[in-house]
Each structure stands twice: as C-alpha cells, then as structure tokens.
Amino acid sequence: MEKTLKKYFPVFVLPTLAAFIIGFIIPFGEGLYLSFCRFTTVNNAKWTGISNYVRAITDATFSHSFWFTVAFAAVSTVLINVLAFYIALTLTRNIKGTNVFRTIFFMPNLIGGIVLGYIWQILFNCLLSNIAQPLLALNTMAGYWGLIVLMCWQQIGYMMIIYIAGLQNVPPELLEAAEIDGASRWQTLWKVKIPMVMPSITICLFLTITNSFKLFDQNLSLTGGDPNHATEMLALNIYNTFYARSGAQWKGIGQAKAVVFFLLVVVMALIQLKATRSKEVQQ
Amino acid sequence: MNAKRKTPGLVWTVVLSVICALYMYPIVMVLLNSFKVESAISTGTAFQAPTAETFAGFSNYVNAIASKGFLQSLGYSLFITVSSVALILLCCSMCAWYITRVHNWISKLIYLLCVFSMVVPFQMVMFTLSQTADQLKLNTPWNICVIYLGFGAGLAVFMFSGFMKSIPLEIEEAAMIDGCNPIQTYFHVVFPILKPTMISVGILETMWVWNDYLLPTLVLNIKKYKTIPMLIQYFRGSYGKVEMGPMMACIVLTILPVVIVYLLGQKHIIKGVVAGAVKG
Numbered sequence: 020m021e022k023t024l025k026k027y028f029p030v031f032v033l034p035t036l037a038a039f040i041i042g043f044i045i046p047f048g049e050g051l052y053l054s055f056c057r058f059t060t061v062n063n064a065k066w067t068g069i070s071n072y073v074r075a076i077t078d079a080t081f082s083h084s085f086w087f088t089v090a091f092a093a094v095s096t097v098l099i100n101v102l103a104f105y106i107a108l109t110l111t112r113n114i115k116g117t118n119v120f121r122t123i124f125f126m127p128n129l130i131g132g133i134v135l136g137y138i139w140q141i142l143f144n145c146l147l148s149n150i151a152q153p154l155l156a157l158n159t160m161a162g163y164w165g166l167i168v169l170m171c172w173q174q175i176g177y178m179m180i181i182y183i184a185g186l187q188n189v190p191p192e193l194l195e196a197a198e199i200d201g202a203s204r205w206q207t208l209w210k211v212k213i214p215m216v217m218p219s220i221t222i223c224l225f226l227t228i229t230n231s232f233k234l235f236d237q238n239l240s241l242t243g244g245d246p247n248h249a250t251e252m253l254a255l256n257i258y259n260t261f262y263a264r265s266g267a268q269w270k271g272i273g274q275a276k277a278v279v280f281f282l283l284v285v286v287m288a289l290i291q292l293k294a295t296r297s298k299e300v301q302q
Numbered sequence: 303m304n305a306k307r308k309t310p311g312l313v314w315t316v317v318l319s320v321i322c323a324l325y326m327y328p329i330v331m332v333l334l335n336s337f338k339v340e341s342a343i344s345t346g347t348a349f350q351a352p353t354a355e356t357f358a359g360f361s362n363y364v365n366a367i368a369s370k371g372f373l374q375s376l377g378y379s380l381f382i383t384v385s386s387v388a389l390i391l392l393c394c395s396m397c398a399w400y401i402t403r404v405h406n407w408i409s410k411l412i413y414l415l416c417v418f419s420m421v422v423p424f425q426m427v428m429f430t431l432s433q434t435a436d437q438l439k440l441n442t443p444w445n446i447c448v449i450y451l452g453f454g455a456g457l458a459v460f461m462f463s464g465f466m467k468s469i470p471l472e473i474e475e476a477a478m479i480d481g482c483n484p485i486q487t488y489f490h491v492v493f494p495i496l497k498p499t500m501i502s503v504g505i506l507e508t509m510w511v512w513n514d515y516l517l518p519t520l521v522l523n524i525k526k527y528k529t530i531p532m533l534i535q536y537f538r539g540s541y542g543k544v545e546m547g548p549m550m551a552c553i554v555l556t557i558l559p560v561v562i563v564y565l566l567g568q569k570h571i572i573k574g575v576v577a578g579a580v581k582g
C-alpha cells in the first residue's frame with residue numbers, strides 16, 4: 020500500500036506543502052535573512068551584519084516591553100492556572116448546574132481579542148472615572164492589572180475545560196484507596212490528584228505562557244501601549260517598530276527584534292516542557 | 303451523612319451562580335449600552351442601565367446595520383472563515399494521511415516543520431508574509447484562504463496525524479485490495495472515520511480565523527476589504543467622534559452569532575478543545 024500511495028504525493032501532499040511554503044517557510048527564511056539587512060521592502064535589502072541586533076537589544080522600549088511582558092506573563096500564568104484548577108476541582112464535585120457554569124466560564128474564549136479589549140476598556144474606564152482615577156490611557160498600573168484581569172477572564176474557561184478532563188480521568192479506585200487509607204482532602208489533592216493530572220498541568224502551563232508572551236490583540240485594543248509605550252508588550256513593540264516608526268532603518272531592527280522574540284518563545288517553551296514533563300507520572 | 307453532603311453542594315451552587323453572573327457582566331454591560339441613546343453613553347455612565355428616557359429601542363442596531371459597511375464585513379468574515387477552514391480540513395487531512403502512512407524522510411521533515419511552525423510567533427513572519435502575499439496576489443478575501451492554509455497547516459496536520467495513528471491499517475489495505483486507488487480509499491474509508499477529528503480541528507481553526515485581526519490587516523487592503531475585527535479596530539482608531547451607540551450594537555451583533563453557534567454545539571466545542579490540548 021505504501022508504494023501505491025507514494026505515487027500520489029502530488030495529490031495528497033502538494034497543495035498543503037505549497038501553501039505551507041508560501042505561508043510559512045518562505046516568510047520565515049526571508050525574515051531570518053532580512054534581520055541582517057537594511058530594507059523597506061523585500062526587494063531592496065542591503066546586508067548590514069549584526070547591527071540590527073545591536074540596535075534592537077539596546078533599544079530602551081524593547082527592553083522595557085520585555086520586562087513588562089515577563090511581569091505580565093508570570094502573574095497571569097499563576098493566576099489563570101490556580102483559579103482554573105480550583106474551579107475545575109469544584110465543578111467535578113457533583114454540584115447542581117455544573118454544565119451551565121462550565122458553559123458560562125468558557126464563553127469569553129469565543130470572542131476575539133480586539134472585541135474583548137474594547138469591552139474591557141469601556142468597563143475599566145467607567146470604573147476608573149467613577150473612583151476619580153486617571154483613565155487607562157494615562158494609567159500604567161491600571162493598564163497592567165487590566166491586561167491581567169482581561170487575560171484571566173478569557174483564559175480561565177479554556178484551562179478549566181482541560182483540567183476538568185484531566186480530573187475526570189483520575190481512576191476512582193485511586194481516590195477510594197486514598198480515602199480508605201485515611202488521607203485528608205488536602206493530602207488527596209497533593210498526593211493523588213495533582214500528580215495524576217500533571218499532563219494537563221504541562222499543557223495548560225505551556226498554553227498560558229506562550230499565549231501571554233505572544234499576546235497582541237488584547238494589548239492593542241485595551242491599552243494600545245499607552246501611556247507612552249509603558250504598557251507595550253513584546254509583540255506590540257515589534258509591530259510598532261515595523262509600522263509606526265518612520266525611517267528606513269526601523270524595519271530591519273523590527274525584524275531583528277522579531278527573531279529575538281521568536282528565540283525567547285522557543286527557549287521558554289522548551290524549558291517549561293522539560294521542567295513539567297519530568298514531574299509526570301506514568302499512568 | 304446525606305444531609306451533611308447536601309448543604310455544601312447547595313452553598314457552592316449559590317456561590318458559583320453569583321460568580322457566573324459577575325463573569326457575564328462585561329457582555330451584559332455592552333448589551334445594555336447598545337439600547338441607550340447616544341447622549342447617554344459616556345465614559346462615566348457605562349454601568350447605568352437604560353431608563354425610560356435613555357432607552358433607544360433598536361435604533362442603534364438599525365443604524366449599525368445600515369451604515370459602516372457592517373454587513374459587507376460580516377460577509378467577508380464569513381466567506382474567509384468558511385473557505386479557509388474547508389480548505390484546511392480537506393488538504394491537511396489528506397496530507398496527514400500521506401505522512402503517517404508513507405515512512406520516508408519527506409514525511410518526517412513535513413511533520414517536524416509543522417510542529418515547529420506552531421511555536422513560531424506571528425511577528426516573526428508578519429512583514430515577509432504580507433509582502434509574499436502581495437507578490438503572489440493572494441491579497442483579496444477570495445484567495446486569502448491559501449495563506450490561512452499555509453499558516454494553519456501546522457496545528458491541523460499535527461492533530462490529524464495524531465489521530466490517524468490510531469486508525470487500523472487493515473481497513474485501508476482491504477479497500478486497496480478490493481481495487482480502490484488511494485484517492486477512493488481516502489474519500490470512502492478514511493474520510494468518514496475522521497469525522498470527529500474534523501469537527502475538533504474545524505472548531506479550533508474557526509475560532510482562530512474568525513477572530514484573527516493581524517493577519518488580514520496586514521494582507522488585505524484595509525481600504526477595500528475589512529473583516530469584522532478590522533472594522534471594529536478601524537472605527538475606534540479613526541479620528542473624530544465615533545458614534546458609540548451603533549458601535550455597541552456592532553459589538554453585540556459580532557458576539558451574537560458566535561454565542562448562538564456555541565450554545566448549539568457546545569458539546570463538540572468543548573470536546574474539540576480537550577482533543578486539541580491532549581494532542582498538542
């Protein structure tokens with residue numbers, strides 16, 4: 020069968036492969052090359068070596084957006100996972116109306132980042148103006164916590180669904196055995212449930228960390244980086260370097276920042292996967 | 303014992319109901335504001351529900367639909383989502399079947415590249431992708447699905463091949479021995495077995511394409527074509543006074559179809575999310 024199928028390569032693989040090359044491989048390769056060039060379009064690139072990288076790393080807005088992203092990712096990852104896990108634990112305890120609650124908690128996921136950001140901007144601005152504080156456009160602290168609340172609101176439902184699936188797969192025999200052995204609720208949670216749902220924790224941590232690092236739409240529509248780039252995250256900083264700054268040198272610097280950003284996300288993902296995979300138990 | 307267990311359950315139901323009500327508040331707030339007259343919508347009064355004086359009926363909705371190119375954008379968004387997701391499901395499942403059944407270096411390479419592409423942030427390729435799309439004239443709503451196929455292939459191929467490994471080879475071999483060529487085998491045997499996975503992948507890709515903002519903004523000509531997320535961001539960013547009433551109505555009209563689809567197919571959607579996470 021393998022031999023006959025092999026001849027059908029053009030039918031089965033070629034359409035996807037061609038689109039993949041156009042949509043991913045060529046842009047990726049070009050992007051890598053252009054990060055070493057000065058350019059305004061793909062066709063007028065001039066090789067400049069690593070000067071783009073030097074300018075990118077020494078750019079104060081870039082390092083600020085890096086630390087802002089790290090601060091955001093750390094807090095939002097912890098909050099989202101703890102809350103989502105706690106809700107999942109509660110919802111797997113045979114409470115009336117579980118399905119309705121699950122449905123409601125998941126709903127914000129279906130709304131796009133741009134619309135979400137806009138809704139929360141209206142809400143926060145109303146709240147801030149009622150307590151006589153500066154609005155989001157002038158208020159860095161509110162912008163930071165606003166982004167965290169928004170991300171929690173959106174992501175808790177998604178992670179909760181994954182945790183519920185994980186918790187439902189814990190064999191009931193194990194829980195019964197723990198109960199017979201006299202384990203308290205707290206002990207059952209830490210010694211039985213959490214080790215058994217470690218694969219779900221790995222996935223959820225991976226998703227929340229990469230989502231937080233790559234966050235763009237919500238950042239753009241909630242704060243737009245205001246005031247004065249103070250709430251700008253990495254993705255938005257790169258976007259602004261490309262499209263909001265005039266001068267021929269900025270596109271190259273933006274591309275160099277994008278490569279640094281890409282490496283960061285890959286390294287973060289690998290470290291996290293390695294750290295949590297080692298804690299998973301064989302089922 | 304029984305009474306002891308029932309009471310905490312009831313308390314939890316009440317607590318969770320309150321939390322859920324708060325959880326829905328941002329959406330309810332927009333809904334309430336969409337029924338207020340223009341002068342009653344301002345930064346400080348967004349929390350106030352419409353009163354008899356400020357109630358505007360459906361006039362904001364009428365205005366939103368009548369102006370601002372809302373229906374046009376809805377059409378573009380709908381067309382792009384349907385065409386892209388259909389193309390992704392068909393092409394990627396075929397590709398995934400080939401690479402799980404034919405074991406050579408090309409299959410391995412394609413698989414690895416697909417996994418790799420899932421981690422790469424969009425900012426890495428955004429500029430070069432928009433330029434490539436311009437050069438190849440893939441910059442209209444009618445053929446942007448090719449770009450989506452290319453960029454969405456990673457997740458789809460990955461999920462399909464994860465599932466494909468669990469399909470017994472014997473069924474396909476039997477079909478081949480009975481005289482089916484690979485194309486017939488695929489459409490008559492593999493395709494029907496794949497249906498549940500198709501739904502899962504389809505839902506994940508639909509959620510992505512429908513809500514995507516940056517890719518269509520960079521690829522499409524914003525003066526000519528706007529998808530729904532582009533429309534909303536465009537009107538907020540435009541200079542001069544934005545009419546808030548129709549804007550609120552726009553948001554409600556954008557959320558509404560998604561919520562209806564979700565309530566109708568939530569079982570599949572939640573299954574799809576779990577499947578996607580477990581495979582990913």
